[in-house]
Amino acid sequence: GAGVSQSPSNKVTEKGKDVELRCDPISGHTALYWYRQSLGQGLEFLIYFQGNSAPDKSGLPSDRFSAERTGGSVSTLTIQRTQQEDSAVYLCASSLVSGINEKLFFGSGTQLSVL
């Protein structure tokens, strides 16, 4: 595809339910990032994948959050037993490789609302 694709664009769920958010990065991009953005705030780093290396999970806020990247392409972010404080926009980005000069291409995000 032409850009990073995220689905769904909006997700409303009830407290305690599990949700899965999907990210399709740009074809050929080896690095993939997940960020969370609360209303009117900056981006909070969650997790980073680079090729076949072990992911950097240092930003995940609790063990209810997990992510995987299958075949070095599509990534899924799973939130178990959702809480109201999980409500935010979840943004995925990819880049060709990792490095200080790399350009991150972002998807439009998934707006998650936990009622």
Add this chain to the structure above:
Amino acid sequence: TQLLEQSPQFLSIQEGENLTVYCNSSSVFSSLQWYRQEPGEGPVLLVTVVTGGEVKKLKRLTFQFGDARKDSSLHITAAQPGDTGLYLCAGAYGQNFVFGPGTRLSVLP
């Protein structure tokens, strides 16, 4: 604790005015990026600065990286309504990027 601070948090100006927004840290970054984000969209990269003291220009936008690589500024000349958005700075931190909280700019016609 934010690694990157941005100021001002909000800025509302009239079309044609000039403005400067700032990104500051106590940490040294190997590079710093500026993004603009519009409602309902992901951030879009404007520029990457790498060398201390570096100045880059992008049409009416001028970006500067501090000599010590701890801070950066974005100056917009003759702002236009199309410049409205959330301006985010991001520093290279290990293998990923940390973002500041952003400056929300409104340019009124």
